[in-house]
Amino acid sequence: MKTIAIINLKGGVSKTTTAINMATLLAGRHRKRVLLFDNDPQGNASQFFNCYEEGKETCAAAEILRRESSPIRWEGHGLQVINANISLLAADNALRASAERQDNRIKEYLQSIEDKFDYCxxxxxxxxxxxxxxxxxxxxxxxxxxxxxxWAIDGVEMIAAQIEGLKSLNKKLKIAGILLTNYRKTDENEVAEKWLREHCRYRVFETKIRRSDKVTAATYYKEPLEKYSPRSAAAVTYRKFVNEYFQESGVQK
Ligand SMILES: Nc1ncnc2c1ncn2[C@@H]1O[C@H](COP(=O)(O)OP(=O)(O)OP(=O)(O)O)[C@@H](O)[C@H]1O
Ligand SMILES: [Mg+2]
Known part of the structure; x- marks a missing residue:
């Protein structure tokens, strides 16, 4: 199983949209066994997969942090989901306050189900x-x-610094690349993109995810872009991005 974290400490940059569409493309188009792990107390990905349990005092992601056995994996759009809600925050605080080792709970869980999935x-x-x-x-x-x-580059530098700091705990961890999202072709954006590609010390994926009104609508109807509007600029570019990303891993296009 290959585990890919979609991350940026900045808000609203398309983390959830990317996680959802990447996961559903891998599961649907590429026929992979996929686990989508909602690790955000906001539970947006869980809402999308209809497994957001509002007001419930626990969730699968919290149970994993507490090392409880066999959290439920939900099903949706051809893949399985670890759900989250605000109770993840309480589990997070409790873990932070505990005297035990704190950083390895998700790793332990994923190791225990490693044979069941191709991608997390x-x-x-x-x-x-x-x-x-x-x-x-x-x-x-x-x-x-x-x-x-x-402030785009600040977000990259912030997360890169954190990753460097965690190298002693996870030697294999690397930044696969920077994905430009919600992209609109304007003179300003072309200049900004050129600057980023020249100055960023990490790979910036060739494919840019285009802005499209269909993204918000697809989320509203809880459908992957591939299903809701496969010809929209966002759907086309997500397909292209997944192909670009997985070319090296030998995923069938
Ligand atoms: N390609 C796109 N075209 C149009 N709108 C988009 C696109 N990508 C994301 N959005 C919209 O931008 C908003 C933020 O997206 P999203 O929730 O994926 O960001 P996020 O990084 O997960 O946010 P948070 O930091 O709160 O978790 C959403 O309303 C989403 O519908
Ligand atoms: Mg999100």
């Missing part, structure tokens, strides 16, 4: 919680979605 995609919160550190300790690779604005 982890959607993360825009904050460095203990669950985020757990995700970074469990991941093989990180994808950093970035929206072009004045």
């Amino acid at each position: 995609i982890i959607d993360n919160p825009p904050a460095l919680l203990m669950c985020t550190i757990n995700a970074l300790c469990a991941a093989d690779e990180v994808i950093v979605p970035v929206m072009l604005d004045n």
Whole structure:
């Protein structure tokens, strides 16, 4: 199983949209066994997969942090989901306050189910919680979605610094690349993109995810873009991105 963390400490940069569409493309188009791990107390990915349990005092992601056995894996759009809600925050705080080792809970869980999946995609919160550190300790690779604005590069540097700091806990961890999201072709964005590609010390994926009104609508109807609007610019570019990303891993296109 390959574990990919979608992460940026900045909010609203398309982490969840990328996790959902990447996971459903892998499961549907590429016929892979996929686990989508919602590691965000906001539970947006869980809402999308209809497994958001509002008001419930626990969730699968919290149970994993507490090392409880056999958390439920939900099903949706051809893949399985570890759900989250706000109770993940309480589990996170409790773990942070405990005297035990804190960084290896997600890693232990994923190791226990390693044979059941080909890919685990982890959607993360825009904050460095203990669950985020757990995700970074469990991941093989990180994808950093970035929206072009004045502070785009800051977001990359922030998460890169954290990853460097965690190298002693997870030697294999690497930044697979920076993914430009919600992209609109304007003169300003072309200049900003050129600057980023020249100055960023990490790979910036060739494919940019285009902005499209269909994204919000697809989320509203809880459908992957591939199903809701396969010809929309966002759907086309997500397909292209998954092909680009997985070319080296030999995933069938
Ligand atoms: N390609 C796109 N085109 C149009 N809208 C988009 C696109 N990608 C994301 N959005 C919209 O931008 C908003 C933020 O996206 P998303 O929730 O994926 O970001 P996030 O990084 O997960 O946010 P958070 O940090 O709160 O978890 C959503 O309303 C989403 O529908
Ligand atoms: Mg999100």
